[in-house]
Amino acid sequence: EDAVNVTNLSYRTGPFAATGTPLMNGQRDYMLMLNERDGGVNGVKLVYDECETGYNTEKGAECYEKTKGSSIVTQPWSTGITLQVLPKSNVDKIPILAPGYGFSPMSDGKVFQWAFNPPASYWDGASMILKNISEGNLDSLKGKKIVLLHLDAPYGKEPIPLLQAYAEKYGFTLLPIPVGVKEMQNQSAQWLQIRRERPDFVLMWGWGAMNVGAVTEAAKTKFPMDKFVGIWWSGHDGDMKSVGEAGKGYRSISWSLPHSESSVMQDIKKYVLDAKKAEIGEGEFDWVFYQRGVLISMFTVEGIKAAQAHFNTKVVSAEQLRWGLENLKLDEAALKAIGMDGMIAPFSTACNNHAGHAGGWMLQWDGAKFVKVSDHITADAEMIDPLVQTEAKKYAEANAPWPINEECKM
Amino acid sequence: MLYRTVGQFKTSYHADHALFPVKQDAWLLGFILLIAFVVLPATANEFVFNALLIPVLVYALAALGLNILTGYAGQLSLGTGAFMGVGAYACYKLVTIFPELNIVVAIALSGFFSAAVGVAFGLPSLRIKGFYLAIATLAAQFFLVWLFEKWAWLYNYNSSGAIQVPNIDMFGLTVAGPNAKAVVQYYFVLCVVCLITWFAINITRGRIGRIWKSVRDMDIAAELVGINLMKAKLSAFAVSSYIVGVAGALFVFLWRGAAEPVLFDIPLSFRVLFIVIIGGMGSILGNYLGAVLIVALPVLISFVPGALGLPVSSAMVEHLNTMIVGATIIGFLILEPHGLARLWAIIREKLVIWPFPH
Amino acid sequence: MDFLNSILVKPFADMAGAPDFLLQVLWEGLVAGVLYALIALGFVLIYKSSRIFNFAQGIMVVFAALTLVGLHEKGVPALLAVPLTLLVMFILAVVIERVVLRPLVNQPDMILFMATIGITLFLVGFGEIIFGGENKVMITEQLYIPTGSIEFEPFGGFVSIEQKDVTAVVGAILLVAGLILFLNRSKMGRAIRALGDDHQAALSVGISLSTIWVLVWFIAGVIALVTGIVWGARAGVSFALEVIAFKALPVLMLGGLESVLGAIVGGLAIGILEKLFEIYWGQPLLGGNTETWFAFVFALIVLLFRPQGLFGERIIERV
Amino acid sequence: MNSRAEPLIIVAPDDGIPAGDLLMDVKNVSLSFGGVKAITDISFNVRKGEIRAIIGPNGAGKTSMLNVINGFYTPQKGTIVFRGEERRAMKPHHAVRQGIARTFQNVALFKGMSTLDNIMAGRSVMMKRNLFWQMFWHGPALREEIEHREKVEEIIDFLEIQHIRRTPVGKLPYGLQKRVELGRALAMEPSLLLLDEPMAGMNLEEKEDMSRFIIDVNRQRGTTIALIEHDMGVVMDLSDRVVVLDYGKKIADGTPDAVKSNQNVIDAYLGVAH
Amino acid sequence: MTNAAPQSEPATPILSVNNIEVIYDHVILVLKGVSLTVPKGGITALLGANGAGKTTTLKAISNLLHAERGEVTKGTIVFEGDEIQSLSPNQLVRRGCIQVMEGRHCFGHLSVEDNLMTGAFTRRDGAAAIRADLDLVYEYFPRLKVRRTSQAGYTSGGEQQITAIGRALMSKPKMILLDEPSMGLAPQLVEEIFEIVKKLNEEQGVSFLLAEQNTNIALRYAKYGYILESGRIVLDGEAQALRENEDVKEFYLGVAGEGRKSFKDVKHYKRRKRWLA
Numbered sequence A: 001e002d003a004v005n006v007t008n009l010s011y012r013t014g015p016f017a018a019t020g021t022p023l024m025n026g027q028r029d030y031m032l033m034l035n036e037r038d039g040g041v042n043g044v045k046l047v048y049d050e051c052e053t054g055y056n057t058e059k060g061a062e063c064y065e066k067t068k069g070s071s072i073v074t075q076p077w078s079t080g081i082t083l084q085v086l087p088k089s090n091v092d093k094i095p096i097l098a099p100g101y102g103f104s105p106m107s108d109g110k111v112f113q114w115a116f117n118p119p120a121s122y123w124d125g126a127s128m129i130l131k132n133i134s135e136g137n138l139d140s141l142k143g144k145k146i147v148l149l150h151l152d153a154p155y156g157k158e159p160i161p162l163l164q165a166y167a168e169k170y171g172f173t174l175l176p177i178p179v180g181v182k183e184m185q186n187q188s189a190q191w192l193q194i195r196r197e198r199p200d201f202v203l204m205w206g207w208g209a210m211n212v213g214a215v216t217e218a219a220k221t222k223f224p225m226d227k228f229v230g231i232w233w234s235g236h237d238g239d240m241k242s243v244g245e246a247g248k249g250y251r252s253i254s255w256s257l258p259h260s261e262s263s264v265m266q267d268i269k270k271y272v273l274d275a276k277k278a279e280i281g282e283g284e285f286d287w288v289f290y291q292r293g294v295l296i297s298m299f300t301v302e303g304i305k306a307a308q309a310h311f312n313t314k315v316v317s318a319e320q321l322r323w324g325l326e327n328l329k330l331d332e333a334a335l336k337a338i339g340m341d342g343m344i345a346p347f348s349t350a351c352n353n354h355a356g357h358a359g360g361w362m363l364q365w366d367g368a369k370f371v372k373v374s375d376h377i378t379a380d381a382e383m384i385d386p387l388v389q390t391e392a393k394k395y396a397e398a399n400a401p402w403p404i405n406e407e408c409k410m
Numbered sequence B: 001m002l003y004r005t006v007g008q009f010k011t012s013y014h015a016d017h018a019l020f021p022v023k024q025d026a027w028l029l030g031f032i033l034l035i036a037f038v039v040l041p042a043t044a045n046e047f048v049f050n051a052l053l054i055p056v057l058v059y060a061l062a063a064l065g066l067n068i069l070t071g072y073a074g075q076l077s078l079g080t081g082a083f084m085g086v087g088a089y090a091c092y093k094l095v096t097i098f099p100e101l102n103i104v105v106a107i108a109l110s111g112f113f114s115a116a117v118g119v120a121f122g123l124p125s126l127r128i129k130g131f132y133l134a135i136a137t138l139a140a141q142f143f144l145v146w147l148f149e150k151w152a153w154l155y156n157y158n159s160s161g162a163i164q165v166p167n168i169d170m171f172g173l174t175v176a177g178p179n180a181k182a183v184v185q186y187y188f189v190l191c192v193v194c195l196i197t198w199f200a201i202n203i204t205r206g207r208i209g210r211i212w213k214s215v216r217d218m219d220i221a222a223e224l225v226g227i228n229l230m231k232a233k234l235s236a237f238a239v240s241s242y243i244v245g246v247a248g249a250l251f252v253f254l255w256r257g258a259a260e261p262v263l264f265d266i267p268l269s270f271r272v273l274f275i276v277i278i279g280g281m282g283s284i285l286g287n288y289l290g291a292v293l294i295v296a297l298p299v300l301i302s303f304v305p306g307a308l309g310l311p312v313s314s315a316m317v318e319h320l321n322t323m324i325v326g327a328t329i330i331g332f333l334i335l336e337p338h339g340l341a342r343l344w345a346i347i348r349e350k351l352v353i354w355p356f357p358h
Numbered sequence C: 001m002d003f004l005n006s007i008l009v010k011p012f013a014d015m016a017g018a019p020d021f022l023l024q025v026l027w028e029g030l031v032a033g034v035l036y037a038l039i040a041l042g043f044v045l046i047y048k049s050s051r052i053f054n055f056a057q058g059i060m061v062v063f064a065a066l067t068l069v070g071l072h073e074k075g076v077p078a079l080l081a082v083p084l085t086l087l088v089m090f091i092l093a094v095v096i097e098r099v100v101l102r103p104l105v106n107q108p109d110m111i112l113f114m115a116t117i118g119i120t121l122f123l124v125g126f127g128e129i130i131f132g133g134e135n136k137v138m139i140t141e142q143l144y145i146p147t148g149s150i151e152f153e154p155f156g157g158f159v160s161i162e163q164k165d166v167t168a169v170v171g172a173i174l175l176v177a178g179l180i181l182f183l184n185r186s187k188m189g190r191a192i193r194a195l196g197d198d199h200q201a202a203l204s205v206g207i208s209l210s211t212i213w214v215l216v217w218f219i220a221g222v223i224a225l226v227t228g229i230v231w232g233a234r235a236g237v238s239f240a241l242e243v244i245a246f247k248a249l250p251v252l253m254l255g256g257l258e259s260v261l262g263a264i265v266g267g268l269a270i271g272i273l274e275k276l277f278e279i280y281w282g283q284p285l286l287g288g289n290t291e292t293w294f295a296f297v298f299a300l301i302v303l304l305f306r307p308q309g310l311f312g313e314r315i316i317e318r319v
Numbered sequence D: 001m002n003s004r005a006e007p008l009i010i011v012a013p014d015d016g017i018p019a020g021d022l023l024m025d026v027k028n029v030s031l032s033f034g035g036v037k038a039i040t041d042i043s044f045n046v047r048k049g050e051i052r053a054i055i056g057p058n059g060a061g062k063t064s065m066l067n068v069i070n071g072f073y074t075p076q077k078g079t080i081v082f083r084g085e086e087r088r089a090m091k092p093h094h095a096v097r098q099g100i101a102r103t104f105q106n107v108a109l110f111k112g113m114s115t116l117d118n119i120m121a122g123r124s125v126m127m128k129r130n131l132f133w134q135m136f137w138h139g140p141a142l143r144e145e146i147e148h149r150e151k152v153e154e155i156i157d158f159l160e161i162q163h164i165r166r167t168p169v170g171k172l173p174y175g176l177q178k179r180v181e182l183g184r185a186l187a188m189e190p191s192l193l194l195l196d197e198p199m200a201g202m203n204l205e206e207k208e209d210m211s212r213f214i215i216d217v218n219r220q221r222g223t224t225i226a227l228i229e230h231d232m233g234v235v236m237d238l239s240d241r242v243v244v245l246d247y248g249k250k251i252a253d254g255t256p257d258a259v260k261s262n263q264n265v266i267d268a269y270l271g272v273a274h
Numbered sequence E: 001m002t003n004a005a006p007q008s009e010p011a012t013p014i015l016s017v018n019n020i021e022v023i024y025d026h027v028i029l030v031l032k033g034v035s036l037t038v039p040k041g042g043i044t045a046l047l048g049a050n051g052a053g054k055t056t057t058l059k060a061i062s063n064l065l066h067a068e069r070g071e072v073t074k075g076t077i078v079f080e081g082d083e084i085q086s087l088s089p090n091q092l093v094r095r096g097c098i099q100v101m102e103g104r105h106c107f108g109h110l111s112v113e114d115n116l117m118t119g120a121f122t123r124r125d126g127a128a129a130i131r132a133d134l135d136l137v138y139e140y141f142p143r144l145k146v147r148r149t150s151q152a153g154y155t156s157g158g159e160q161q162i163t164a165i166g167r168a169l170m171s172k173p174k175m176i177l178l179d180e181p182s183m184g185l186a187p188q189l190v191e192e193i194f195e196i197v198k199k200l201n202e203e204q205g206v207s208f209l210l211a212e213q214n215t216n217i218a219l220r221y222a223k224y225g226y227i228l229e230s231g232r233i234v235l236d237g238e239a240q241a242l243r244e245n246e247d248v249k250e251f252y253l254g255v256a257g258e259g260r261k262s263f264k265d266v267k268h269y270k271r272r273k274r275w276l277a
């Protein structure tokens, strides 16, 4: 029987397990559902596997070594692991799929031929948030003060260059406030600073326990919740549940929308959960992160489908999948066909565009769940693109000789 | 009697000061080197190199460094990870500032940076002892990692905040960077590790080693037999941090290929400490045995369920693995608190008198 | 001069400029300090009775808190869950004594320290299997811990004090007072202190190591539960809580490894100073997040003058 | 080098011996710890080549006196003149360089090291090769090592501890540990050797051996010895002069016979006349 | 300390050690079949050179070997009719058998008085009785009363030694295993301690097994003696008989034919004990 192997460098253990688990469940269950419902993708079974990293870079690198021979894609799942495997992917010829995370300049597909961060990069996220809080009028930010509360790690520092560019252009003050990994649960110093600085907005690049800590402290210091916005990894139902009512009004940008009634979710319910093929926590099915996990697996599957069609084969190789991921065409119709309309904005990728820049929506915590509170927002290409290009170039130069996709003429 | 020492007489102090006064030990070492230099490279695949062999060597080297400080000189350090970081960042800066510099030279030089930092944080050891001294090294640990994060010059202001190893050639072979072959890196690391181990053996059995051990066993008495405690302790910090720094440079340049600051955080320090204690404090051999146990065992364990065809999820494997490692540490400590090296010594002693029980 | 000004003058001007804010900073520091002290207490007790530097205290906090919440999730009423959790902590103490401590009696400090790291790893794996990795909510209300906040408006500004923080402070003070009495006044207390000096001699006079160790680890478990409840009430309960163990280390060193009083004084000193430093020096001048190392560096400086910490036992050096 | 040509029978402590013959002069030393007065205004001297005993009840301050002499404690008052140099405070490792070595009441050996290493450690001060040479071992470092090893082997032969050369000293019985400690002190080639209860916890046979070693060190090497001991037989037989302390004060000083019959000494220390 | 009736028949053993073998670290065989008995109300001396295994024997009895990675691999130890190898030291102290360890072993950070009080850990007979015994110990050792508030770690060697002995007395034992009580003590104090031993023995019927290097005094106070060499009992007998044995005289008492010889005249020659021949 034909099969392709898709291994996920998961983290269901360690300090970030709470956020990792629903994401991993979603990914697994989508693949299981396809296997159950359709017998895989065009007759090829999807062998979904996990290699546990515990969000630890060293374990991640080990998992990469272990799986690179068999898996047709690497999903590193942490910025640290992504940076680690990024240079190796050129040599090993395995695509890296890092949806909505990793290194923002990766969206430059010419330089990062093997890395993909659809449907949006962190810089997209930052741009979308700014657009939303300024209600579409970035000039209105002039003279304002914006705090970036971030994890003191490469992930948290990702949006800084772009936000700085914005600050210069639109005349607002950007104040990054770092939170150490060991201080995640104890952010009173950071929130005292926020109280002192009286910013107009607080943006958050937080992860795991940091999100809970931040929202709790915000409530404590009476920071207006509607001025507090997180990136998509800071909008986790599980986190917010432990804050409950106090977090009411907190918003998070998201490139995905939970839509439990969509046909794909209903199929998962029918073929996987009801059939007891897998277990998930109570209420988890409706969570943003679980359904985001489903979407992430969809990227891989659609990549496989594209590659199957293009190369006219059934069992695609890692190199063929790379082509597939570079040629995703997820328009309205395609999304509808796979039963995911309304869960993600349509987008497509190209050889120079590995992110797709799909845009997203603002979600707001209403005390019990996240609800959509904005129209579709897209990122500012003219702010982001130049930065992507310079940073990508810098990376390539620092790591010379670095292969560039010269064939890509776009 | 496999291990017959009877009949091996020494007729000069020269002979008594040879590396291996007992013949069997020399043969055993020869055998191990043969395996390390010939058999393993011929049989290993890339995964084995990258997940087992190279890490075992690098960790053993770091443990050797820590062992000099903790096992020989008796100064507890919980900051090994940060000192490895100093070595790694120093090497990165050297390589990017002087691209023409030979990588061997760069690695050798980077050790001096961590030695200097080590001495600076070792100064409090003149007044502070035991677990209290751990605070000095923890201060180093947390301060340095914070610095790696904050001081953008260290990572050349790149937007990822991490250091990335470029491709580096030596004698026409790529030894570091994404294009390097695992087997080349393995040989490189193996040679460095062997050389430093030989140095370490020499230092620890001579005058300086004796001074360190005296300070460890009883520092008051050491002072009263005329040993200058300051020199003794600081030299231990210097030599130890040098080796740890070199290990850090190898860690990033010859193995990982990239590093973000959290990599050098306290879990790394603890890992190296595990190796030292499980392997045996005050033993050179112990570092290798410990590294095999702490680094390689978990990797191997994670294959067990798959090999047996057990339907265990990878998360469960990881949980079990953590438990097993914890239990193994406790188990070995109970079995032989002085570490695997002592266990080996006892086995050897038993072999000497074998087949008699006592 | 600008530089000196920003170090020596401006911070103090800022403090004087917004006294209500300063008060808030001090209160936050105090609360953090009490929380650090709570973890440190568990360490101190065990160190005192066995010279074991118990690294597992952090995971014991997590374990206790998760057990409590987990039991409650299973439908056990909160007030019954507390004694049940204590029972679990007692069993844990017995098991640790049996399996780990007893065979390692009289071994060097380092070995025992290592063994507690072994315990930590084991409990992490074991705990994750049992409780899973997700974030849980502390059952604050069910335990009748008051929530909500009290607000003052001194100096025309405002200071807000969380009621559960007040509870934590009061609880910690009671705990410390109780422990000090226990250690200095009771026969067990004396035996505990004796044990710390010389295991063998203690054995030889008939002090029962097993009993004392079980007792001490159990008390450490009780402290862990209290710590888990107050920390959990602030930040939720998950394995990420384990890292707070590190915050206790400088507190311990500063206060003295075997001093209960030292733990609380050290905790308060570090809690307050690190907050002041971060707010008035760290954030404006050093890019922030200095709390990761300030406590360690501060403790180190103090140790240079008092190598046994503020209240630690003098290190006996005699020949 | 036998400086004991003429018999020394001096009862009075200060009897105008020419300064040249004095190795050490302790002048009016006082030492206290908090409230505890360990030593109160004590003076005595040690001549070149003699065996000087210090005795007194438990807690009299004998060990503290040795600690003052080799710089481990700094007295609050008084000075010590050693080989013509006057001083109060010093670092212990300087005392070694000046030629003072000692053994300890509670054996202070390096427990994890072998006998050989312990004694070699006594020679660390005299060894010079730096880290660089040590790293390579062969060449100068090895030559130096062997040169000192020969000296150490002489001491090992002298003390008859060849059979335990490689044993970690922590595992040795107490008596042998004491012997190794003596070896370590001898390795420092001191001109003044301080022995703190060298025979405590030994049986007769071992005491006899130890006595012989002490006498031989004194006679053959000409080493001056100051010794604390509670076995009166040993003290009376070995020493040339005895100083008696009682709760920090000096109560007698003189030849063994004189001291033995001193009523103060009998009351404070001996109990019954020996 | 109230059971004042002295035992009249010394023949019933309070302690008997039967043919025990002890191994350290799984490889080092130290005791090679040691047997001895201590009669109820007796004082028995265990003599022997350094490293003969005296301490090991005592530790084997009081079950402290475990903490040093040693174990009794053969033989039995019977205390008051029960085998005690499997009892913990704590249970043993409760039964009335306590050891005074060689080399002081005081609790350095505790005050002298607290040190003494730890000895009463196993007692259940109330604070008043303990207090009375504390006063008794102070009466035996007035020096301790003077130093009662000092940290034991800072007291002199001799002071520590008497603290350790006093601490054992505080447990009100039936049997004391005394390991080198005279080590490092001033002659006067040595006499005093042995007088105390005698007094306890006669007045309260406490039995003693004492390991001593100071053969002279040990044989003066003991009723029976064993001589241990390299892990074997080589000679035993009534104290009187031992004192008259030629070898004991020469090797342990230091009196050869013509009386005590001077330490100064020790010759360098290899002597040979007859029982080793």
Ligand SMILES: Nc1ncnc2c1ncn2[C@@H]1O[C@H](COP(=O)(O)OP(=O)(O)OP(=O)(O)O)[C@@H](O)[C@H]1O
Binding pocket: C317, C318, D033, D036, D037, D038, D056, D057, D058, D059, D060, D061, D062, D063, D064, D065, D105, E154, E155, E156, E157, E158, E159, E184
């Ligand atoms: N570092 C110290 N701190 C406090 N007190 C001390 C210190 N060193 C010694 N002492 C006290 O000083 C007194 C003299 O002690 P020292 O050790 O000199 O006695 P000693 O004559 O050697 O007695 P022993 O024969 O018992 O060894 C003792 O009472 C002791 O408690």
Ligand SMILES: Nc1ncnc2c1ncn2[C@@H]1O[C@H](COP(=O)(O)OP(=O)(O)OP(=O)(O)O)[C@@H](O)[C@H]1O
Binding pocket: D171, D172, D173, D174, D175, D201, E024, E025, E028, E030, E048, E049, E050, E051, E052, E053, E054, E055, E056, E057, E068, E069, E070, E102, E213
């Ligand atoms: N923990 C140990 N590990 C290994 N060997 C030991 C240990 N303790 C003692 N020994 C060995 O056991 C033998 C007997 O020692 P023991 O202490 O019983 O002698 P002893 O008769 O009490 O001597 P001393 O008079 O010196 O106190 C010695 O050879 C010693 O080296």
Ligand SMILES: [Mg+2]
Binding pocket: D062, D063, D064, D105, E156, E157
């Ligand atoms: Mg003394």
Ligand SMILES: [Mg+2]
Binding pocket: E054, E055, E056, E102, E179
């Ligand atoms: Mg003994």
